[in-house]
Amino acid sequence: MIPVEEARTRILDALRPTGAESVALPEAWNRVLATPVHARLTQPPADVSAMDGYAVRAADASQGARLRVTGSAPAGHPFSGRVGPGEAVRIFTGAVVPAGADGILLQEDAMPEGGSVLVEEAVASGRWIRRAGLDFTAGDLLLPAGRQLTARDIGLAAAANHPWLSVHRQPRIGILATGDEIVLPGEPLPPGGIVSSNAHALAALVRAAGGVPLVLPIARDDVNAIAAAASEARFCDLMLTTGGASVGEHDLIQQALGPQGFALDFWKIAMRPGKPLIWGRLGQTPLLGLPGNPVSALVCGVLFLWPALAVLRGRPAAAPPLRPAILGTPLPQNDRREDYLRATVTRREDGVLQVTPASRQDSSMLRTLAGCDALIRRAPDAPGLDAGAWTEALILSELGI
Amino acid sequence: MIPVEEARTRILDALRPTGAESVALPEAWNRVLATPVHARLTQPPADVSAMDGYAVRAADASQGARLRVTGSAPAGHPFSGRVGPGEAVRIFTGAVVPAGADGILLQEDAMPEGGSVLVEEAVASGRWIRRAGLDFTAGDLLLPAGRQLTARDIGLAAAANHPWLSVHRQPRIGILATGDEIVLPGEPLPPGGIVSSNAHALAALVRAAGGVPLVLPIARDDVNAIAAAASEARFCDLMLTTGGASVGEHDLIQQALGPQGFALDFWKIAMRPGKPLIWGRLGQTPLLGLPGNPVSALVCGVLFLWPALAVLRGRPAAAPPLRPAILGTPLPQNDRREDYLRATVTRREDGVLQVTPASRQDSSMLRTLAGCDALIRRAPDAPGLDAGAWTEALILSELGI
Incomplete structure (x- = not known):
């Protein structure tokens, strides 16, 4: 069993960003x-007015002066002439300041009178002009x-x-759920069967992290079925499996993928939930095998898949952000496995986060997971903590997960 | 001029959520x-095992007992028989507990011996069983x-x-940029022209807020051109204009849209940047007119369009979230207009946000805006603040903007 941080480092070190593509500006958001x-x-490409008013020579525009208006410069229609002594040009925000002018008489400080304008407030040189290249x-x-x-x-x-x-390019993530007992939602449910939730929860996580999921049909617990499905891996930047990672199942995945060129790096990490985790390479494609248990799959998805997607899409290698938070209820000492506890989050008046672990942490309980916006991280052998103590948590809603 | 909060309330009160649509589960994220x-x-649909091991009768499974293994229950393949006295059934995580059994002997506490298994640790009734409906x-x-x-x-x-x-349904937001001086990126740029940035920045904001932007061709400063473009409004949940909201231009928009059935609610708010803001209704469609200045347009977009999109897509009416933050440099007293200052954000060790206003707040400077992840809110007439004082800020990156 290797520690969480070492597992993440080995995963991220093995990944390279996707290549580039040209996208139209409106498609580039995020x-x-x-x-x-x-x-x-x-x-701005030239000196432009920051306000509506009159372009003037500041030396002429003393209080009480009367200036002859010789033209107009709306935005997009530059005045082609020059502002001479005793002259002014009507100007609007964003319009190029005409040659000769060096200040703007604000509209509210000017009184138009026929073809001229009365200066009611003296103009300083350079005032209300945005310089070229500002x-x-x-x-x-x-x-x-x-x-x-x-x-x-x-x-x-x-x-x-x-x-x-x-x-x-948005990384394409193949998602392969395996298991004789699972069916997609709405499909006929055989006795002892359960509805598959991992593939689509992970697909949503992939979208939240900026990737494109490719959800493959469910593969039976059968060497040939798994091998056939896994052949899609060559079209993916990363292949994800869920299920088939625990002790007995591990052999099945190894047996199915070995002949396809699978090279295992590691498959056990010292964490809870989610001890069994496969990491390796299937041909050219990195392969991450998540536990079949839905809560374990999603927690491991946040800890390992989320940062993997960041690297694949060109962001720096980093753990998902841990936030300092105050504990709502006490916690016992942790054992030697790093632990991630589902917790609810509230935000205090002063902006400090408070996290309260769910009373029951059974890793089969998806409803508890959906209701918990945070995962409290407990380091291996972390001491017991009182309510009100500082701890640290992943805020899932912050990640869109 | 009406206050920001009143303007937002009038906008949100006038909006109703979009209708429903049925989407496939994978499309429903966000x-x-x-x-x-x-x-x-x-x-689970029935009592299932939480671990790999053997389903047993707890009364039989005392330490040192030897139980006859009568079958196997992998997940998805329920054992159809019954566990009788002195019997055990091999079981795997998630599999239905066979009739007769009331406890699970863990794999690591069991020693298989031919057709039977030796109990190395006594089993408690109900242990390692997940009850139906857990x-x-x-x-x-x-x-x-x-x-x-x-x-x-x-x-x-x-x-x-x-x-x-x-x-x-994702709200569809029509976006109409007006102005003689603007062209789309990459198009031939006439003298005095500038490249349009508002429409696509706002389109990205619409995407970030869960809407679908409809970017209309740029309309010249011409009554007929604006009226023609605005006819698309009837296909939109909300129509957005940018430019044409300042004093002189206001008349143009009014003149163009009046004959199309435009009813104005208000058009001036006591805030900076972004005083001119049109709110009304064009036929059935709510219309929000943002300032043409790019920084003002985006700030008003965050304050008014972002919460409008939330209401349209079925979320509660609420202002964008203000976070408490520590000020990095002093601020002078504010005047009577509510002010939003572009600021950089850092996160201290204890998780507290620190915000530092950009030294120059000229509202034409997009580069400053792009580099600033926060907008510090200054209430009307807010007193001067020292560095280190508490203030409040919108965190733009938190909103995906």
Whole structure:
């Protein structure tokens, strides 16, 4: 049995980001940049007005002065002439400041009178002018490779004149559930059968983590069926199995995949829930075998698959984020296995998270899992804790899981 | 000018959730339930073993006893006979406990010897048996209407035998950018023109908030062009315009949309950035007019569009979440307009957020916005604050924006 952190490191070290693809700007939200975005133009491209008003020569625009209005400069329609002495040009926010002008008389400080305007508040040179390049200059690095694109980034890339962006391909994750006893929801349920929940819960986790799930038909507990299904692995960036990882079943997966070129790295980790975990490579494709137990499968999915997807889609290798939190009820000392306890979360007035472990942690209970937004991490041999003590937890809703 | 909170209340009060649609389970992640999910079966359906081992009569299974193994019960293949006195049946995790048995002898406490098994540790009645209905019972309410579905919920709905779920339709949001000076990224840029960034930044915000954007072609500053584009509103749950909301432009939008049946509710709010904000109704369709300035458009999008989308997709009416945070640098007293300052965020060791306002808050600067994961809220007339004081902020990355 190897520790959780070592298992995660061995998994992440074996993975490489997917290649790049060009996507249209609107499709790039939440994707990870493969190529940095540099500014293709200068923004603003010239000195522009920050307000509606009149472009003037500041030297002329003392309080009480009367200036002759010689034209107009709406945004998008630059004034082609020049602002001469004693002159003003009507201007609007974002419009290019005409040659000759060096200040903006605000609309609310100006009184139009026929073809001229009365200055009611003196204008300082440079006031209300946004200088060329205030936001960025052509060639500036705006967004680095590896950035997960926000709505703000999409706006910035658009402003920098990028109709296309180069992002990492979304990793395709094959999901293979095995077991004689499971059927898909809505299918006829034989005696002793249970409805498969792992494949679609994991598919949702894959989507939440930015991947594309490929849910394969359920394979019976049969060497040939598993081997046939696993042949799809070559089209995947990572192959996931669920079930077939416990002591007896382990042999079956090994037996089925061995002839297909499966090379095992490890298959047991010191954690609860979820001791049996297969990690290896099937031909070119990394293979992660999660436990068949639904709670164990999802917890292992958060701890190992979520960071694996991050690496595959071009993000840094890292554990899922642990948040400091206050414990709602006491906890006993932990044994030598790292433990993840399902817990509810509340947020105190001061923003501190409080986590309260579910009273029953049986790993078959999906309803408890659905109702618990946090997993409290208990290190191996962690001492007992009183209510109110600090601990640390994964906030599942923060991960969209 | 009306206060931010009043504006938001007037907007949210005018909105109703979209209707329901049936989607296949794999498509339901992150959608909002329109109909509660009840359990369609009992889970586990019968008493099942929680471990690999032997199903026994606890009264027989004292330490040192030797039991005759009469059969096997793998998961999915229930043993049809009965465990009689002095008998045991090989059993695996998840398999139905055969009639007659009332306890599980763990594999590690059992020594197989030919056709029998030696009990090395006495078995307690009921031990390692998961009772029928431990997770849920047929008819139980598992997920209420209005719930935004997590990966855990998808697993639970699957286990409860739901191949389909009834969820609110994703709201369709029409996005109409107006202006003579703007062009889409990559299009020929005329003198004085700027590249449109609002439509696609807002489209990304709509996606982040669970809606479907419909980006309309840019409309020139022309009554007929705006009126023609706005006719698409009838296919939308909400129509968004950007630009055309400031003093002069306001008349244009009013003039263009009035004959199309536009009824204005309000168009000015006491906030910065983003004073001009149009709210009304174009025929049946609610219409939100955001400022043309890119930073103002996105900030108003977070404050008004984000919660509007929540209501439209079936979530409760609520402001976007403000988090308590420590201020990194001092702030002066605020004036009478509610203010949203772009700020960077760091997370301290104890989990407390620290926010530091950008030194320059010019509302044309998209690059500053992209680099700032938080918006510090300053109430009207808020007093000056020292570095280290508590304040509150919207965490944009938390909203996927």
